[in-house]
Amino acid sequence: GQNIDQPTEMTATEGAIVQINCTYQTSGFNGLFWYQQHAGEAPTFLSYNVLDGLEEKGRFSSFLSRSKGYSYLLLKELQMKDSASYLCAVRAAGNKLTFGGGTRVLVKP
Amino acid sequence: DSGVTQTPKHLITATGQRVTLRCSPRSGDLSVYWYQQSLDQGLQFLIQYYNGEERAKGNILERFSAQQFPDLHSELNLSSLELGDSALYFCASSDPTGYTFGSGTRLTVV
Numbered sequence: 001g002q003n004i005d006q007p008t009e010m011t012a013t014e015g016a017i018v019q020i021n022c023t024y025q026t027s028g029f030n031g032l033f034w035y036q037q038h039a040g041e042a043p044t045f046l047s048y049n050v051l052d053g054l055e056e057k058g059r060f061s062s063f064l065s066r067s068k069g070y071s072y073l074l075l076k077e078l079q080m081k082d083s084a085s086y087l088c089a090v091r092a093a094g095n096k097l098t099f100g101g102g103t104r105v106l107v108k109p
Numbered sequence: 110d111s112g113v114t115q116t117p118k119h120l121i122t123a124t125g126q127r128v129t130l131r132c133s134p135r136s137g138d139l140s141v142y143w144y145q146q147s148l149d150q151g152l153q154f155l156i157q158y159y160n161g162e163e164r165a166k167g168n169i170l171e172r173f174s175a176q177q178f179p180d181l182h183s184e185l186n187l188s189s190l191e192l193g194d195s196a197l198y199f200c201a202s203s204d205p206t207g208y209t210f211g212s213g214t215r216l217t218v219v
Contacts, residue, residue, distance in 0.1 A: 033207065042111065042199060042210040043152070087152065094157075095140065096165045097201075097208055101151040 002026040004100035006088050011106045012078055020073045020086050020103045028093030034062050034073045035087040037102065043087055047073065075105070083107045112136065113202050115211035123219055127188040130214045134181055134202030140164070141183040142208065143175055147196040158183055190218045 003025045012018040024032070031050040035043035047055055049064035049071060061074040075082055085102040092098065112135035122128055134141050143155040154167035158177035169175075172190075177183040187194060195218045201210045 040197070040215075042212050045207050045209070048207055089152075094165050095159075095203060096154065096157060096167075097142065097203075098154055099144075099152040 002090060002092060002098045004088055004090055004098060006086075006100040006103045008101065009104045009106070011108060012075075014078055014080060014107055014109050016078050018075045018078060018105060020075070020088075020105070022071045022073070022088035022100055024069050024071070024088070024090045024100075026069075026090050026092050026098075029066060029090065030093060030095070031091040032062075032064055032071050033089040033091065033097065034060075034071075035089060035099075037085045037087055039085075046086075078107045080107050080109070111209045111211060113200060113209050113211035115198075115200055115214050117214060118212065119215050119217075121217045121219060122190060124190055124192060126190050126218075127186065128190065128216065130185040130187070130198050130200075130216075132183045132185070132200035132211055134183070134200075135204075135209055138202035138204055138209075139181065140203045141177055141181070142201045142203070143183070143185050144199045144201070145196050146199065146213075147193075152199065155185070187216070192218050194218050 006022045034046040037043040047062035059076045087102045088100040114133040139160040144152040155169045157165040175185045197213045199213045201208045
């Protein structure tokens with residue numbers, strides 16, 4: 001089976017940086033995804049890591065260490081609209097995508 | 110518009126009833142995944158189809174079933190509904206680089 005852990009909630013100030021950690025245990029690892037989800041809406045794709053290292057995409061970066069079963073999503077220059085849930089998801093063999101419980105980020109002025 | 114179409118957007122029904130949720134994947138995608146998201150919960154994987162065949166099953170209840178048709182649209186059937194089945198149901202389709210979600214069906218069982 002798979003086990004994916006991420007913090008339940010984080011609070012940060014507008015303009016600051018927040019790092020959301022995700023640890024996972026899985027067999028047949030085939031990529032890690034980060035999604036953003038506003039309440040009641042569909043998850044939207046943020047980033048994808050399959051090799052170790054950092055992927056940068058504008059204000060968002062994601063890091064992966066396969067040997068440690070660890071990833072983080074870094075959100076820089078936080079804006080109020082970044083208040084949302086951030087979902088870590090692991091793809092295993094057969095392309096099955098399993099999600100963690102999500103981290104609710106609250107951005108305060 | 111993500112390209113993944115789900116209908117209906119909202120559904121209100123009584124306990125004990127049966128409903129069918131529909132999903133059309135993005136053009137060219139052969140896979141369909143179904144997820145359930147209860148209030149303030151994470152996305153729970155239900156079932157995956159690829160080109161008409163079941164590929165993987167998650168914690169899907171026996172009261173729930175799904176299928177994928179030759180035109181690649183998929184239907185999720187929920188029967189003998191209980192209050193606890195109230196949730197958002199998402200489908201997604203995938204290509205090698207990622208997964209795209211539909212806007213979901215909000216099911217309310219009263």
